[in-house]
Amino acid sequence: MSTAPRPRIRPGAVLANAAVAVGCVLFLGGFVLAAILYQPYEVPTDSMAPTVSTGDRVLAHRMGGDEAHRGDVVVFREETWGDVPMLKRVVGVGGDTVACCDDRGRLTVNGRPVDEPYLPGDQPAAPYSFxxxxxxxxxxxxxDDRQNSIDSLTRLLGEDSTGTVPAEAVSARVEAIVWPVDRIGMVPGAADFGDLPGGTSPDGPLRPILWAAAAGAVLILGGTAYGPVSRRLRRRRANR
Known part of the structure; x- marks a missing residue:
C-alpha cells in the first residue's frame, strides 16, 4: 500500500508563521495595554496653549495625584472648578511656596526661579505678583496661557482660598497629542522643575507600547507577505 509523500516543511514558512504570531501578540497587546493604562481626552479650552489647544485629543496616563510631580500636565475633576475634566500644569506640591515674579518675570518655587519655555511669546509667568x-x-x-487661564492663581484671589486642588482630584497625566494630525506628538516635559527636590515624572510607557505595536505590525506584514512572495519566486525558477 502506497502512502502519500509528506509535505515538505519549509523553514521560511515556519519563520513566517512565527513572525505573524509574535506580531499579533505585540500589536494587539500594545493596544490592550494602552487601553488599560491610558485615557483619551478632548481639550476643552485654550488655557494650556500652546502646549495643547482647544479640540486637541490627548492621551493621558492614568495615575493618582500622589504620583504627580511639578511640571506635569494633569487631568483633574473638582466640583468647585466645575466638576468636569480639566487640564492644568502642576507648579507646586504640598509644602511648596510658589511666587512670582523674579526680576526676569519668572515663577519661583521655594525661592528657586524656574524657566518655562512652553509659555506663549514673551508672556511673564503670571499676570501679577503673588x-x-x-x-x-x-x-x-x-x-500655560497665564493671561487667559482660570486656575489656582485666579482662585487665590477669593476669600479664604489657597487656590489649590486636592491631589486626589487628579486622575491622569497628559503624555501625547493624537489629533489633529499636524499636532501628533509627545507633550514636552518641563525639565527645569527637575532640579527641585522630587524631580519630574519619569517617562511613561507610551513610547515602548507604540514601538511594540509598530514592530508587531511590521512582523505581521512581513510574515503574511512571505507566502505570496515565495510562491512567485518558485514559479520564476520553474519557468527558467
Whole structure:
C-alpha cells in the first residue's frame, strides 16, 4: 500500500508563521495595554496653549495625584472648578511656596526661579505678583496661557482660598497629542522643575507600547507577505 509523500516543511514558512504570531501578540497587546493604562481626552479650552489647544485629543496616563510631580500636565475633576475634566500644569506640591515674579518675570518655587519655555511669546509667568503656600496633599495648578487661564492663581484671589486642588482630584497625566494630525506628538516635559527636590515624572510607557505595536505590525506584514512572495519566486525558477 502506497502512502502519500509528506509535505515538505519549509523553514521560511515556519519563520513566517512565527513572525505573524509574535506580531499579533505585540500589536494587539500594545493596544490592550494602552487601553488599560491610558485615557483619551478632548481639550476643552485654550488655557494650556500652546502646549495643547482647544479640540486637541490627548492621551493621558492614568495615575493618582500622589504620583504627580511639578511640571506635569494633569487631568483633574473638582466640583468647585466645575466638576468636569480639566487640564492644568502642576507648579507646586504640598509644602511648596510658589511666587512670582523674579526680576526676569519668572515663577519661583521655594525661592528657586524656574524657566518655562512652553509659555506663549514673551508672556511673564503670571499676570501679577503673588505668593502662595501649598498645603500638604494639595497641588497648585496653572494654565500655560497665564493671561487667559482660570486656575489656582485666579482662585487665590477669593476669600479664604489657597487656590489649590486636592491631589486626589487628579486622575491622569497628559503624555501625547493624537489629533489633529499636524499636532501628533509627545507633550514636552518641563525639565527645569527637575532640579527641585522630587524631580519630574519619569517617562511613561507610551513610547515602548507604540514601538511594540509598530514592530508587531511590521512582523505581521512581513510574515503574511512571505507566502505570496515565495510562491512567485518558485514559479520564476520553474519557468527558467
Amino acid at each position: 505668593s502662595a503656600e501649598v498645603p500638604e496633599g494639595e497641588l497648585f495648578l496653572l494654565g
